[in-house]
Amino acid sequence: MERITLPFLLRKPGSALLASISLAAVLAACTPAATSPGAESNEPTLSQATTSESPSPMNEDSSSPPTNSDEAAVLEVNRERSRLLVEQRTDELDDLLSPDFVAVHITGYEQTKAEWLAQIRSGQMRYHDFQEVSATVTIDGDSAVAITRSLVDATIYGSRGAWPLESTTTYVHDGGTWKAQHSRARTY
Template structure:
């Protein structure tokens, strides 16, 4: 998997988060995708997309400060530092998040298999 493709999938995910574009997110996330929040809470794809669709999670602006890619064993990964302005379960803030995403093939395409968020 190329760095360019990883970056494009990551950017598609971020753009879809800001736009609350459920179909766009669904297209780049694996069916078994999980998002691990900075609190340690592991959220399934279905639960996360529902939270975005209902407005429980609103991503107002995501600025990527830096992004680096690296394979971890045979699994390609991308680590991005972001400034994420979001309202999560009623609390709005700008979080300094590190988003670490791993990718896997699905047929001829690649998808994001999981993302882990932590602070930096």
């Protein structure tokens, strides 16, 4: 398995605990810290984690560009979607989503595009930050699948939390652009 950096803190200076996940769950996903030769360490750190799929890190600081221009375009649309969510720019977000877009949340609740955008506009769903940990894109003709892992800081129905989410998003090539058609989020 490949090690990747998990760039998040469970607390921000001067704020309450943001995560509603157990520390044990976070530590279970972490790998032992690198130690000097001959030294043993079984203590996991929050700065290192492994993933079952072993995706390549795609943080802007350390990413290598995708090898395919379609992969790069899908990844850019995916990142733009996250940025627009944080900025609550729902009109532009609407343009990145196919008319039949469906969002499946970590609870399993499915939302239509119209319902999801309405809840973002009303403030019922407020996204504060996305810290991308990894991303992979697979292209198959006029469809693509992006699998991203991010720490998402959001206020959902009045409760703020930070969740390590894996999002699997299906894209379709529509009118020369890639549009999200279906997105399913799970904790990892």
